[in-house]
Structures are given as C-alpha cells and as structure tokens.
Amino acid sequence: MNTKKFLINEHSPPNKIWENRILNEETKRNLQATKDAVIVFDLHGKVIFLNESAIKYFPCPLSQTIGKPIGKLIPLNTIAQKRLFCKAMKYFFLASTGIPQQFHWVEEKGKHPIRAFNLIFNATVLNDEKVIITRFIDILQVKTFEWALWSLAKITNYGCINEVIDDITELASEVFRAEYAVVNLFDQETTHSISYFYQGKKEPNFTHALANTPCAQVRKEKKICHYNGNVRTKFPETQLFTDFNITSYLGGPLINSEDEVVGALVVMSARKFEVDSIYKTLFQLFIDRISLEIERLLAQRKLQFLASIPQQDPNPVIRIHSDGTFLYANQSGLEILHQWSMRNNKIPNELLKVCQRAQEQRKVIREEFTINHRIYLFTLVWIESFSQINIYAIDISELKWAQQKMRDLANFDTLTNVANREHFKRTFNHWLIDAKNNNEPLALLLIDLDNFKSVNDTFGHPIGDRLLKTVTRRISGCLRSSDFIARLGGDEFVVLLKIHQSYDIFKIAKKINQVLSSPFELGEYHIESSCSTGISFYPQDGVTTSELLKNADIAMYQAKKNGRNQFCLFSNVKHSSESKRRTIIKRSLKSADLATQLSINYQPQFDLQSKKIIGFEAFVRWYHPKEGLISPYEFIPLAEQTGAIYSIGYWVIQQALQDYQKTMQLVSDAKLSLNIALSQLNDHHFIEYLCENIHRFEVSNELIVLDLAEQISTIQYRHLDEHLQEIHKLGIQLSLDNYGSEHSSISRLLEVPINVVKIDQNFLHTLETQPRHRAFISGIIDLANKMELQVIQKGVESKSQNEVLKNLGCRYAQGFYYCPPLSLSQLKEFLTKYAILN
Template structure:
C-alpha cells in the first residue's frame, strides 16, 4: 500500500481503456499473471482494479483447473470491477455534493465555508483543497478589510469634523459628526448624492472639488435638512474603504469660527476704540501693544511706549509695597486690581484704576499681561473733596462733628491706657445771632472765620478745635495731667473770643459761653462727655454768659427734664394732649362776663400736668409754637362760636400770639379761622408782648395793621413789666392795654406804684385805649381798679382758668358780687 507502480511492468495498466490480462513481474519481482480492469468516469479511466496471481501457482494444476480458475478469476474480476465502478461513482457524487454546497455557502457570503474533504491526489480532492485555500484567503482578506474599515470608522467618528466617503457622485458612508452638521441620521445620507449637502448654486463647485481635489480646502455654503444654510470648509483626501482606496471629504462647520472671527474683529475694534487705556506686555513686562486711549491719556505715542516697561508712567509717589503686591499677584497667575498714581509724559499726575490680568497659552503658561486702565483723576479729586466735606467744616476749615468725634475716641483710648485726663469744652458765641440778623450772614460767616483762627492760635498742636454748626465750637484737650489745664485753656478761649473783630467797616464784639466736661470724672464716652459739656455751656449762659462753667450733675438733670419736655411736646398735638382753659374777663361797668382769655394747657401721661412757663419757651425755641399757635387760634375761634350758640349772646375771645408766629401767613390764618366758624372779627382779640415790638421790624407793623383792617382787636399784654414805652402804644394800632398782675399786686403796698398806675390809666384813656387789669385777686384790688375806671378786670377773685363746659356753667350760674 502506498507504493508507486510507475516505472514497473504494471504501469501499462494505466494506459489501458478496457479489461486486459497479461504476465509481468510484480512489485515483489516474481512473475504474476495480472487481470486489469479500468474504472471509467465520463468515458475516462480514472482508476484501475488489478488482480495478480503468481505464475507458479497458476501453472501447478492442470490446464483444465487452470482454465476453470482463470474463468472464475475473470468472473470475480468482472464483479469486482462492477462493484468498484459503483463504489467509485458513489464516492465521487458525495464529494462533489460537498464541494457544491461549500461553494453555495461561500457565494451566500459565508466566508468561513469549507468542503471538509481531506486532501487527495485526484481531481476532486485537488479541487476541494484549492477551494478551501481560496475560501480561507477570502476570509482572511475580508477580516483584514473589516479591520481596516473599523480603523477608518473609529478615526472618522473620533474626528471633530464631518467625514464622508464617496464615489464621485454618491455618498458611501458618513460619520456621526457629519450627520449632525447637516441635521440627518447617518443612514439618511448613505447612498444620497453630494448635491444634497449644498444649495443648488454650490452643487457644481462641490462636485468638481470632489472629483479633483484642489491644493487646499474650499469654503462654500452648506444646506441642512431643515433648509437652513451654514458656512462650510471642505477638504479632500483618500482612505481605504470596503477593500479599495476611496475618495474622502472632510467637512467642517465654520459657523462658530466665523462668529469667533467676527467677534475677534469686533473685540479688536473694541480694544482699539475703547474708552479705557489698554496695554499688553510680554511675560517680562516689555510693552508690546497700547491702544489709542492709552496714548491720549499718557501722552506717549506707540513708538515711545512699545519695547519699554510700564515704568515710563511711574510717578515715584506710590508706596513700594503696592508694586510688590501687584507683581506677586500677577506672577501667581491671579488678577490684580487697584489704583495707581501715574505721571504723564508732560509730568502731570493722574490717577488710574487698573485691572491687570495674566494671559496664558494652551499649555497654561503665562505669556503676556494685559492691563485695562481707567483715568479716575476726577473721581479721586471728587472723593477727596467729599472726604474733606465729610470731615471738615467748609466755612472755617476746622474739623466737623464727625472728625471731632473720631479724634475724641482716640484721645479717650490713649487716656485710658496712660491714666490721663481729657477735657471737652463746648463753646457758644454770645451775641452772634444779633450780628447775623443785623449785618447779614456774610458778616456772620466772616466773624466765624476770625474766631476759628483765633481758637487754633491759642491752643496746642495736639488739641482739636471743631465747628459743630452755627456758632458752636467743640474743643478737645487730650493728655491732660490735671484739671487746671482745662481752666487755663478755657480762659485763653474766652480772651480770644472777646477781642474786637474788624469785619468790613464794622468793629464787632462777641463773647463766649463755655462748658467743660472731664474724662473720666464726667463721662467715659464721647456722647456723654459732649452732652455734659453742652449742659455746662447752657449753665454758663444762664449764669450771665462770657464765662467757663464746669459740668454739674444738677444741671444735667435739668437738661434731661428739658429734653423730656421737648420730646413730649413734639407729639402732644398728635396725641391730643393739648387743651384750652378759659379765664373770664369781667366788664367792670356792667359787672358781667365780657369775654375770656384762652390759655394753653398740656397734660402728658408721663410728665403729668406741665406748666405753660415750662413748655411755652421750649415750643418757641424749637419752632413748635407755629403749629401749636395755629391750633390755639382755630380752637379759640371754635370756642367763641360755641359760646354764642350756648349763651345766645356774643363774648369776645382773647388769645396770645408768640413773636415766632408774627409773619404774613398769620393774617390769612386768622381770616380763615373767623370765616370757618362764622365769627365776627371784633369778637377776637390778639395779645402781643413788648418783646415783639422791641425788634421794630417793619413787617410787624404791616401785619398788625392788616389785623386791624380785618376788624380784630389788638392788645398790648404785660404792660409795666418791660420797657413800657409809650412809643409802642402810639406807633402800633392797639385797642386795649393789659396791665400786668405783678404791677397790680404792688399798688396796695407802694403809694408810688398806685400813682403810676393812675397815670397809666389816665394816659390810656386819653389815647382811646381800654384798660384790662390782670391779677385781681382781692376785693381791695377790685376796688382800686374800679376806682380808676378800668374797663375790664381779670383774676382769681372772679375765677381761675377752667375747661369750656365749666366756663359755660360759670357764666350761667354765677353772678358778680361787688
């Protein structure tokens, strides 16, 4: 088995096309008798069956037996040949079927298809072997192609740009980015034409470029699925795809780039035309760029600044630590902001607010610094003015209340550490208001400037003189060892203020009232010390002015009471705490009630019943008398109207008018009140004191004349207590003269007072004035005033002031007993 018959005597059977018998040497060298039968396939001998018998064996029997044997052998050979032919046909058919089946699977795309036949030297075996090798080669090629395509697809999908493969007309494949650019799904573009991606007018351009790539990319408009157009940059190339080299287009959406380019251009113009100065330096601080505003502000032209350092602007007036901090900040990669005092090319100084930022490259390394600078010179000057205005008095240049308080805080802190004393002196000029009123505010302001200069001149460098407002000054004496130092400083201040001051053509004289409070004796904080010094100053005024008064706790209690009254009085009207009391004015001729004087009363829930002598001065001092006086006028007119309704006969109502109320508006208010309550003008009498007339202001006479023209009666109140000048009676249109109760009380004790009283009454009657005697408390008083034929009398003999209801009852029930 396995031996070759080539080059042996048996080889002849290979050329036989039919059965044959022959004698020849066998493979073992012995002579055999062979019978050979060919096996035919499609009329071709593909195999042979050969049966050999050794010649010696064949010749031993008889020739008959030999013939029989040979006949048998021949028969057996024919049977074997027939079986061999059947078996060969069967085997060939099966092998051919397997080969056909493998080819069909390969045709269907199964590159792993194999025949599964072992390699044999026959044609079927060789064909099967060749087929299997071909299939394996195809499978390997397909595998490599898939890997190549996968590499291409991975690269395409990783690309930031859109990528497509095309055959010159149709799109073979796209990556996700390209589909996103045009608003499609990838499958919608595979097989589509290139023209779908651009507007019609650009289709030819894209086709030409896709066919023959130029030396570089082209730019044209693209068309999205929704019809929107977008700017594109297209470049071409080659790539291995589907087993072949294909043409590829790389497409980039440059919408952002175009917008960025536009923005860069816009920013460039913005920087160049910016109202702020812009300077860019390299990492070493050498100037590489300045804009036009920089040149306008600094007066340095670009060629004078570029290549140099920002030190060309250094004024030398900034603290060194400013630049140390600046460079440390930007070297650390942070932004620095701050104000720098710079110097222009011409030497003038200017302030700039600067923002200096580091500029980094893609690796994060600082390559440049950019400075945005704004000229803030005007703002700084304005801020300095505001700061000075906030801390200094504009008129005198002295520290104001705010700065004085700050310095006092510092003085108190030092004194507490060093166990020293601090004196706080409050100074108020005496007679300043009169100068202001007579010579005008310009003269008053000039005088304040003179006083301020004098005060600074007599005090130590460490002392503080501040103007609090008006004619009030605050002096702070720090670091005192003894109380006597404050007294010495106070005397210097008094002498300085008392010196005559030449203001224009006028030689003016004023004095000062000083109050002093000491730390820690009179207070341990600025508020308390200033308040106590102020209290002491008012005590100095009460004591006669032009003196220094130390703080005393009793005076402080008086001030506290004063403040409580002022606070309560400000709310009295809103809280309905004010009321009127009515004191009868008797007609001595008829012994009946002729009218009443309306007197103001204040009942406060916390302070109780407050005397008019306590709250009226406060009302005049604070200006509250305006509103209170208006209320009194309206209520008095209403009460007079009510009296007429209740009693059926008219009674006049007399009210007091403060000097602060005497202004043009009072005439209109009186007319309005009379009209509102339908009250006849002669039933209203207005009382004024001599203090109003002392000023001799033309406006006062004008207002009183207007009152008389309305028909309102005018009374001169408290006659006999002041100047008692007859010129007032002659000049002003009075109809009644009221003699003060202190004068009435004296006529029983002093004969000279009695004669003077008689002379006054006679003079008044001669001038056509009615006389009202106030303070009639006894029958003796009544007898004297009736004896002098006074028209009216008023006093506790008849009745004290009483509420409206009791006053009405009094008129109805009481009779006058002589």
C-alpha cells in the same frame, strides 16, 4: 393699634350725604385750593373727602373711594409697604389725641426711592364730627437727590473707565426716569455713543449724524438744553425721535481740559419731565464726573496709540530695569521723577516697592501717588522678555478732587464746612476706642448759642447763617490742631479734646465764652450774643458717645440756668434734681401723650363801668402725671428750645377756638386773647393755621386778640412788621402785653399796629401808696385813650385797687378780684351765674 379694624371696616353711609354732612361747601373749596394732596378721614380711617390733587393716588373712581377705609384703597403688596402703612397708622391714631403728627413715607426699589411723602396729620372738629385732615407733601425729589449724591459718590475710578461711565449713565437714567440715557462723543459731523442704556439695560452703541439735532445745539451753546415734550417739533429732521417715540430731551456738554465740547450726556423720554434747579444741579454733577472720565478715556487711548513713540506722549512714560535701574523716561516722565527728587538714576523708594510687586506678581499693578500737590495714577506693566517694567502715568487730580467733594457732602456741614453730626459720631467712636486702649482721658464740650433762636426769628435765616459761620471761625481759632469741632445742627456745636492737663480744657472753654460774647458786626446789624457750654469727661462721665453727649447737654442747660455766657461741668450737676426735672420736661414735651396732659384756663376781662364781660384770656396749663402742675414760666422756654412750642401753639389755637365757639361766644362781642411766641409770629404757616381755624370754628376775626410780649426789642418789631401788618389787615387784633415793664417805650405804641394795651401788674402793689405810680398809670391810660387804644389793667387783686383804677379813668381790667383763671367746666358754671345776675 387696631389696624385690623382700620382695614376691614367697610360699612359706610352714602358717599355724598356723608361728605356734605361733615364738610360745608366753603371748607371743601379751601381744601381744593391747596396744591398738596389733602384727604379728610373719620377716626376709623374711612375717607370722607379728598381734593383734586389727591385723586391721582387712587386707582379706583372717586365714587368708589369716599366712605372706604384707606387700607382697602391703596396697594399693600410688599412687606415694606405694609410696614410703612402700620407706622403711618400709629401716627394717625396719635394725631387723634390732638397733637399734630408728621411721618415720612418712603418706598424704595433697591436703595432708589420711588415714592416719598411727608404725611401731616391734624385732628379737628367739623360740624361736631372729629376728623383727621391729612396732607400729603411730595418729597420724592429731595429723597431722589440724596440717593443720587450717595450713589454717585460710591462710583470709584478703580475699574475700567468704560464701566465707570456706564455706571454713571445708568444712574442718570434711573434718576430722571428716562427710557433712554446716552453718553456721546462728537467729531466734526457725527456723534458716537460710548454708553447707551434703554429702560435700564445696556444696549449696543450707535452712530448718527450731528447736524440739525439737539446735540448740535448743546455743542453750539455749550450749556444744558432741555426740550420738554416738544423736541420733535423743534428738530423735525431728526428721524431718531420719531422712530423711538421720543418727545422730551435733556442734554449737557462734556467739556475737556482745553474748554472744548467733546461730547454730551443725554437723557430722553416719550413722556414729559420737568427739570427744576435741583435736578439741573444733579445733572451738572453727572456731566462734570463724566467729563473727567472722558478725559481719562481719551488720555488712555492716546497712551495706547503713542506707546510705540513715548517721547511724543504728553503723559509721563517711564521704563525701569528689574534691578531698579532707571532705563528711560519721556519729557513728562523726567519732570515727574525730578519733582520726586530722583537721584543717581534710582527711582524713589515708594515707586520701587510697587515695581517689585509688579515683577513678583507678573500682572498689571495700578497705584496712586501724590507728587507736587498733583495726584497721578501709575499703571505698571511687567515686560518679561526685556526684564523691565513700563510705567504709564495719568494725572487724575481733578477726578480725585471731585470724589473728595462728594465725600465732603456726606461728612461736612455745608454751611460752616466743619464736620456734621454723622462725621462727629464716627470720629468720636474711634477716639473712644483709642482712649480705652491707651487709657487716655477725653473731654467733650457741647456749645449752644444763647438766644440764637431770637436772632433767627428776628433778622431772618440769612443773617442767622452768617452768624453761625462767624461763630464757627471764632470757636476754631480757640482750638489746638489736635482738637475736633463739629456742628450738630441749629446753633449747637461740639468740640472733642484730648486731655494733657485739665487746666487746658478750662482755658479753652473760657476762651470760647470770651470770643463768642464779643459783638458780631454782620453788615448793618450789630448783634450781641454769648454761649453756654457743658463739659463731660471720659471715662468718669460716660464711656459711650450717647452718654457723654447727653451728660454734656445736662451740664450745658445748667450753665444756661446759672446765667448763661459760662461753662459748667457735668460732675457739678449730675446729682441736681433740677437738671433731672428739666430732662424729664424736655423728654415729655416730645411725647405723643402731651396733648392729653395740657388744658386751658380762661380768665374773664371786665368793663369796670357796666361790669360786663368784654373778653377772655387763655392760659395754657400742663399737669404732668409724675411732676404735677408745671408752670408755663418753666416749660414754655424749654418748649421754644426743643421746637415743641409749634405743636403746643397749634393745639392751643384749635382747642381755644373750639372752646370759644361752644362756650364763650355766647357772651356778646366777648373777645378771645391768645399769648403768642415770637417764633410763631415769624412763621407764615402759623398765620395760615390761625386763619383756617378761625374760619373752621366760625369766629369773627375781630374777636381774636394776639398778645405780644412788650419785652421784644424795637429791631425785632421792625423785622416782624410785615407779618404784623398782615395780621392787622386780616382784622385780627394785636395787644401789647405787660406794658409799663422795664423794657417799655412810648415809641413801641407807634411802631406796632396794636389795638390793645395791657398794663403790667407790678405797679398795682404800690398803687395806693405811691403817687408817682398812680401818675404813671394815669399817663399811660390818657395816652392810650388819645391814640384810640383799649387799655386793660392786669392782675387786679383787691377792692381798693379796683376803686383807684376807676378813679384814674381805667375802664377795663382782669384779675383775681373779679375772677381767677377757670377751667372750661368752671367757666361754664361761672357764665351761667353771670347770665342770671345780668
């Protein structure tokens, strides 16, 4: 990548002239209407246009920005910024090949994200100039939330309680970028700070009156209070806000175990700060954690106060002689010892060992013990003058459970509550080490739901989520206590098994296939599903996590190819050329060079009476540099599985509309038909992208036809109805493809707002010899004509078929008899001859 050229090329035409030459006013208005920052670049990285949302990211005036290379406009002061810039440029130049690109630009201070964007690069042509439209989506909030959870989970309770509270207060100050962060404790009329940070630095604590302050409001309402830019107006009597120039306040109640408000966590600033649901959730986590620490702090203070009168202390207090003999315990101490099964005035062995350490080391020892499902922190103090050990215990169960919840967020899938991908990797690595040391075999089962994507696209993500939860429960019910299950993402699950007998593995895999093939009743929805499972074994199929996972993936796709709802061993497919080819295709679908290998062929559609061209159907073609021509029937299903269908679909839309504008639009009123996947129809971004490109290439909506698969079920059409109606209202035409196949139903013509019916070509082969087939096609034509739908017969290959269709009243058709699918250059030549003949 030539970043040097990108950085130093500053020779530019006059700003406004250049901008207006490439972008017309309507395009600029559309870009200005976008809430995200949008910048239009030429292929050398010079700024052509930026909308209002993007201006704030540049220090220099707008007049000095247009025409300048982006590398001269943004600060690149650190090595990290320069590295990010180089990576962004890599994706920028990849986007110029035609495949949209995404890149996360995240700048950090320490581990704290301070600037984060999702950059989306799209290449397009405006007024015959190829440009890169770049969208900046601010993801700082998401990255900050992730960092804050990670930081909060790292703060342990082993240090001094005040230090723990300080760490959380400082973290709150950083997360909310607030100049002031305070933890207060309340008495009747006063608030006392116990942790106070100003601009990230610890400051001396202070006291002030509670009356007529927002803290009093927090105490009264017992909930989070937020005053954004107006706290001085709301509380004019609070002189503190004027003295410190504070305009915004966010405070939440610290609540003890008796449900009393004992204090507040407060962040304040001279600037406004918005607090949405994500930040409010994070603030509540800070409050809950500090409340637990305050509970510990108050308990510790009570402990110190009651040390001379231990019988009144509600927390356990125990005294042990140096020989291990029980000397004394208050009521709580006696209860805890009896729960611990103390007999004959001797303390339990676990505690006795810690007492011996305290005596030997002559220092305070802290140790955690679990007693009767509660967790206690024991503080053991050796008293030299009495040759005894004093033990003070505090119940820290809630604190430990809160910490465990934080760890669960990092290790477990939040939807299904089983291990996530990272936890799986760590666990499997440990299993592999143990298996190697003990010479034990292992098995890995990779489970993928069949047609889950169709369920998600049809019924929506809430139903898909419910299905995944039920699937998890069913898989877990098939496993032994020693087995391990994780969700890798989407509809993929992995199960790890220690092998005692290989028959056990096959029995479990078969049982999983059986339980997942049983119908799922999810409220009003009856969903039938199944799974395909790939199995790899350690050590014969691999010795690392990545090898075994990859080989199980190959076996799983072989199971799908074998007919789905079954399992397959990697040892049975590892020499299969088909699996290798599928792996190559999947890897190539993710390649940045994919756009250079794709092309589109166009097949004209004809009026059988006038012999005029009435439209063109676009067919995507992929010529792989090593595998040669790959059929759409082979790569489109894999593209849908890998998610590459979206980038391919976007590329086809842009390329086909560009070709149409330059070539096919010359044929009067000719329409352009595009084949659309179900997942694209259920994506609002697809509709937006389609409309943007239709407008960009100045094509009328009425000349675009979207071909829908007739095989989609009735219930799928019902769930897509909103999007189909939206497309229909835009004037874009809808076509029902391959009508007359085994899945066809007349009701489909009534359910979908279609304009065109394309008759499946399978009947054409017997059209001349089977009267019933002729009658069937004639019936479809008559019905469609009465419903004022255009009918196009696909796949016409002979003169005799053409004549029969004309006699049956079919007016429009396409097929090799008239013209095969042509490349763009072939189409131009064909249209030149067509124009001469007509």
